[in-house]
Amino acid sequence: MKRFLLSILFIGMFFNVNAQFPGGLGGAAKxxxxxxxxxxxxxxxxxxxxxxxxxxxxxxxxxxxxxxxxxxxxxxxxxxxxxxxxxxxxxxxxxxxxxxxxxxxxxxxxxxxxxxxxxxxxxxxxxADVQVEGTKAVIENKIDRMVYNAEADGTNAGGDATDVMRKVPMLSVDIDGNVQLRGGAVRVLINGKPSGTMASSVADALKMIPAEQIKSVEVITSPSAKYDAEGSGGIINIITKKSDAQGVSGTVNASAGTRQNNGAFNLTAKTGRLSLNTALGTNLAYAQKSRVAFENITYLNDGSVSSVLQDGYSKWSRNGYNGSFGLDYDFNAYNNISSSVKYNNFSNGGPGVSNYLRNGESFTNKSDMDMGFNNLDWNVDYKKTSKREGEEFTVSAQLSTSRNPTSFSNEFIPAGETSGPVIPTNNTGVNHEYTAQTDYVYPFSKATILEVGAKGIFRNLNSQFDDSEQDFEYNQNVAAAYGVISFKLSKKLNFKGGLRSEYTRIDFNTQTNGLQKNDYLNLFPSAIISQTLKGNATLKLSYNRRVQRPSYVFLNPFLNDSDPFNLRQGQPNLKPELSDNLELGYSTYIKGSVINASVFYRRTADVIEGSVSSFTDENGATKTLSSYLNVGTAQTYGANVFASYNPKPKWTLMTNLGVNTYEVSNSETGLSTGTFLNYNIFGRSAYGFGKGYNFELFGVVNSPRRTYQGKTDAMIFYGASFKKEILNKKGSIGINTLNPFTRDLHIKTVNNAVNGLGTLYQSTNIYYPLRSFGINFSYSFGKLKFTEKKKIKNDDIKQDQQQQGGGMGGLQQ
CATH class of the missing domain: 2.60.40.10 (Immunoglobulins)
Structure with a gap:
C-alpha cells in the first residue's frame, strides 16, 4: 500500500515539474x-x-x-x-x-x-448530391463510441432523459428506467463527469433531466485506462446543450402535454477571454394512476401454503427543477481556469390504495409516499497547454453533496372498517463526495501520444432513520493512477493501450456486526487496435477489464417495510463485480449510408442481482424480502448491427439490432440458469418535406429479460412527431405522441425461489400509463458554437437500477 501511494505522489511531482517547465519531456523553452x-x-x-x-x-x-x-x-x-x-x-x-x-x-x-x-x-x-432541406444525422459513428444526437430527433420533445435513452442504439431500458448496455451495467456521466444526482438511483436521476436539455448521448463500449474502471458494459455520457460564442447566445425550449410539461433555458455571454453560462430547467409530471396486481405464494416445507394477493393503484405526481452557473477564463493562450455549480431538486410521490387478501383474510392499505432529492455539484478545473501542439496538463477538483429525504405511511383497514392504525416511517440519506485529479498528455509526435494521471475519491454515505440504532454509515476511498500510450503500428494500423491501478478502502458499520473494514487492489488493462481499410471502412479489436462497485442503495441494511408483506433491504457485504470484455467491430460509409457491426464477449465474476426470498417474522407471518446477492459468474456473447440509409435525399431510414446471451453459474451453490437470448430492436424513419417541415416515426422493442430467479416480459415503445421550422430557422414548433393507441404499458415479471421455508412464486403485473400527446416550441438566439471542457469523471460506482420505495411496488411515473 505504501509503495502504491508513493507511486501516486511521484506522478503528482512529475506533473508539477511539467507545469513549471511547459516544454515537458521535449524541454521546450518558455x-x-x-x-x-x-x-x-x-x-x-x-x-x-x-x-x-x-x-x-x-x-x-x-x-x-x-x-x-x-x-x-x-x-x-x-x-x-x-x-x-x-x-x-x-x-x-x-x-x-x-x-x-x-x-x-x-x-x-x-x-x-x-x-x-x-x-x-x-x-x-x-x-447534385447536396441535401439542401432535410434532417440532421441522428447517429454518428466514431472510433471509440457511437453518438446519438438527441437534439436532431423531434420525437424527444416533451419527454425526459429516460425517453431519450430508449432510442439510443445498443441501450435497453425497462419500465422503471433501468439502463443496460448490451446486457451489462453502465456508468452514466453528464458532460463527461459524474453527478450526485446519479448517486442513489439512475432511474430517478434520468427523470429529472428534460429531453430538451440534452444535446447528445455518447455510448462508449471500449473505454481506455484513462476512464475510471466502472461499468461492466461501458459508459454512457449525456451531453447537455451549451454554447461558447462572442456576445450573447442561448436557447429556449418549452413543451406541454398530457403526461408531463418541460421547460429549459440556456444562456451564454462571452467577451474576450471570459465566458459565463447559465442554464435552468424544470419538469412537471401529472399525477396518473398506475395499477399493480401482485401475487405472492410460498409453498412451505410442511405442505401448507401462505399467499398474499394484492391489487391496487398509486397516483404519483413528479416535479423537479435544476439550475447551473459556470465561468471560463483564459489568462493567456496557455492557461485556462473554469468552474461550474449545478443544483438539482426533485420530488415525487402521492397516495395509493391496495386491497389485500392474505391467507383468506382481507383488508385495505392506504399508503402515502413523499420522496425528495436535492444535490449540489461544484467543479474547479485548471488547464495548461504549451507551444507543443497537444501537450496538456490539468488539475481538477470536485465537491458533490446530496440529501435524499423519504417519508411514507401505511394505514391498515380491516374488512368492514373505515379506518385503522397509521404507521409512519422516515429516512434521510446524505452523501458527500470529494475528488482530486490530475492528468498530463505529452505528444512525442502527431501519432505517438502519452497520457498519465492520478486521482483520489473520498466518499461518505450516511443513512439516518427514526430509530437511530438502524443508522448506517459507509466510507469508501479510492486511489487511482493510469498510463496510456497510443501510436501507429503502420500507416493504416493504430494502437492504443494502457493500464489503470485502483486501490479501494471501505469501512462501514451495522447494528449486528459493528464496524467492518475491507480493502483491495485491482489492475485494469485496456488495448485497442484499429485498421483503416479501403472505402472509408474501419476494423477494430479491443480488450478491457472493468469493475462494478455496489453503491449506497445496494449496501444499506435498513429494512424498508413501506409494503408490509414485501420488504426491501440492502446487503453491506456485497463484493464488486469484475468483468473482462473483448470486442471486434467494423464500420463503413457507402454513399452516405452508415453500417456499424460488432461482436463481443464478456465474462463477469460476482454478478450482483436483485433477489427475493421468504421469511417468517416475530409473529409467525410469512413475508418476502427483496435484497441483492453476488449470484455467480456470467458469460455473455453478443452482437450489434447499426445501419442508416437514405432512399431519397430527404428521407432517412435507421435501424439497430442488438442481441446478447444471458447465463449465470455458481460452482459453490450449484446454480446454473442455462442460456437465454436477449435482443433489442430500434427503427426510425425521418422525412423532410421542404420549407422546414419534418416528420419522424420511431419504434423500440425490448425482448423478455432474464435474471437468475425469473423473467420480465417484452416491452414495446413507439411514437411520432411533426415539426415546422419558424423564425428564419432559429425556432421550431411541433407536436408529438408516444404509444398513442394504448394507454398503459403492461409488464409482467415472474420470480421463483427456493429457500429454507419452501418454494416461493411471485408474480407482478404493472399497468403503466405511457400514452401521451404534446406540443413543443424551441428557439435559438445568437451564435451557437459548442465546445468541450475537461472535467472530473468518477466512473467507479454501481448505481441503483431498481426503483426504491413502497406502496405499490415502488413504481414511479
Whole structure:
C-alpha cells in the first residue's frame, strides 16, 4: 500500500515539474506571452451545417510558408494555438468543397483573433448530391463510441432523459428506467463527469433531466485506462446543450402535454477571454394512476401454503427543477481556469390504495409516499497547454453533496372498517463526495501520444432513520493512477493501450456486526487496435477489464417495510463485480449510408442481482424480502448491427439490432440458469418535406429479460412527431405522441425461489400509463458554437437500477 501511494505522489511531482517547465519531456523553452490563437467555425454554405474534419492551414503572407494547422471538430469549430503576431492566410479545404482562403492579422496588443463563421461552397460535381432541406444525422459513428444526437430527433420533445435513452442504439431500458448496455451495467456521466444526482438511483436521476436539455448521448463500449474502471458494459455520457460564442447566445425550449410539461433555458455571454453560462430547467409530471396486481405464494416445507394477493393503484405526481452557473477564463493562450455549480431538486410521490387478501383474510392499505432529492455539484478545473501542439496538463477538483429525504405511511383497514392504525416511517440519506485529479498528455509526435494521471475519491454515505440504532454509515476511498500510450503500428494500423491501478478502502458499520473494514487492489488493462481499410471502412479489436462497485442503495441494511408483506433491504457485504470484455467491430460509409457491426464477449465474476426470498417474522407471518446477492459468474456473447440509409435525399431510414446471451453459474451453490437470448430492436424513419417541415416515426422493442430467479416480459415503445421550422430557422414548433393507441404499458415479471421455508412464486403485473400527446416550441438566439471542457469523471460506482420505495411496488411515473 505504501509503495502504491508513493507511486501516486511521484506522478503528482512529475506533473508539477511539467507545469513549471511547459516544454515537458521535449524541454521546450518558455513561451512568449504574446502568442495567441486563431479560431473560426466552418459551415456548409447551402445547408448551414458544420463541416467536420475540414483541413485548416495557417500560412505566413510574407514567405508563403505554412506555420501551423488543424482540423475542425464535429461542430465545425477549429482553433490554432501558439500563433505569433504577424499577417497570415487561413486556408480551409475539404473533399467536395471549393478551397477558401481568408486573410488574418494578429498583433501583440491583440494576439487572439476569432474569425467567426467561414462558409465553404460545394463544388459543381457535389451540388447534385447536396441535401439542401432535410434532417440532421441522428447517429454518428466514431472510433471509440457511437453518438446519438438527441437534439436532431423531434420525437424527444416533451419527454425526459429516460425517453431519450430508449432510442439510443445498443441501450435497453425497462419500465422503471433501468439502463443496460448490451446486457451489462453502465456508468452514466453528464458532460463527461459524474453527478450526485446519479448517486442513489439512475432511474430517478434520468427523470429529472428534460429531453430538451440534452444535446447528445455518447455510448462508449471500449473505454481506455484513462476512464475510471466502472461499468461492466461501458459508459454512457449525456451531453447537455451549451454554447461558447462572442456576445450573447442561448436557447429556449418549452413543451406541454398530457403526461408531463418541460421547460429549459440556456444562456451564454462571452467577451474576450471570459465566458459565463447559465442554464435552468424544470419538469412537471401529472399525477396518473398506475395499477399493480401482485401475487405472492410460498409453498412451505410442511405442505401448507401462505399467499398474499394484492391489487391496487398509486397516483404519483413528479416535479423537479435544476439550475447551473459556470465561468471560463483564459489568462493567456496557455492557461485556462473554469468552474461550474449545478443544483438539482426533485420530488415525487402521492397516495395509493391496495386491497389485500392474505391467507383468506382481507383488508385495505392506504399508503402515502413523499420522496425528495436535492444535490449540489461544484467543479474547479485548471488547464495548461504549451507551444507543443497537444501537450496538456490539468488539475481538477470536485465537491458533490446530496440529501435524499423519504417519508411514507401505511394505514391498515380491516374488512368492514373505515379506518385503522397509521404507521409512519422516515429516512434521510446524505452523501458527500470529494475528488482530486490530475492528468498530463505529452505528444512525442502527431501519432505517438502519452497520457498519465492520478486521482483520489473520498466518499461518505450516511443513512439516518427514526430509530437511530438502524443508522448506517459507509466510507469508501479510492486511489487511482493510469498510463496510456497510443501510436501507429503502420500507416493504416493504430494502437492504443494502457493500464489503470485502483486501490479501494471501505469501512462501514451495522447494528449486528459493528464496524467492518475491507480493502483491495485491482489492475485494469485496456488495448485497442484499429485498421483503416479501403472505402472509408474501419476494423477494430479491443480488450478491457472493468469493475462494478455496489453503491449506497445496494449496501444499506435498513429494512424498508413501506409494503408490509414485501420488504426491501440492502446487503453491506456485497463484493464488486469484475468483468473482462473483448470486442471486434467494423464500420463503413457507402454513399452516405452508415453500417456499424460488432461482436463481443464478456465474462463477469460476482454478478450482483436483485433477489427475493421468504421469511417468517416475530409473529409467525410469512413475508418476502427483496435484497441483492453476488449470484455467480456470467458469460455473455453478443452482437450489434447499426445501419442508416437514405432512399431519397430527404428521407432517412435507421435501424439497430442488438442481441446478447444471458447465463449465470455458481460452482459453490450449484446454480446454473442455462442460456437465454436477449435482443433489442430500434427503427426510425425521418422525412423532410421542404420549407422546414419534418416528420419522424420511431419504434423500440425490448425482448423478455432474464435474471437468475425469473423473467420480465417484452416491452414495446413507439411514437411520432411533426415539426415546422419558424423564425428564419432559429425556432421550431411541433407536436408529438408516444404509444398513442394504448394507454398503459403492461409488464409482467415472474420470480421463483427456493429457500429454507419452501418454494416461493411471485408474480407482478404493472399497468403503466405511457400514452401521451404534446406540443413543443424551441428557439435559438445568437451564435451557437459548442465546445468541450475537461472535467472530473468518477466512473467507479454501481448505481441503483431498481426503483426504491413502497406502496405499490415502488413504481414511479
Amino acid at each position: 513561451k512568449p506571452a504574446v502568442f495567441g490563437r486563431i479560431s473560426a467555425v466552418i459551415l456548409d454554405s447551402l445547408t448551414k451545417k458544420p463541416v467536420d474534419y475540414a483541413t485548416v492551414s495557417l500560412i505566413k503572407v510574407k514567405d508563403n510558408k505554412p506555420v501551423n494547422g488543424s482540423v475542425t471538430d464535429p461542430s465545425g469549430k477549429t482553433t490554432i494555438q501558439n500563433v505569433a503576431p504577424d499577417e497570415y492566410k487561413l486556408r480551409v479545404g475539404f473533399i467536395g468543397y471549393v478551397t477558401k482562403t481568408v486573410l488574418v492579422t494578429t498583433t501583440p496588443a491583440k494576439p487572439d483573433n476569432n474569425l467567426g463563421t467561414i462558409y465553404l461552397s460545394p463544388n459543381e460535381n457535389t451540388l
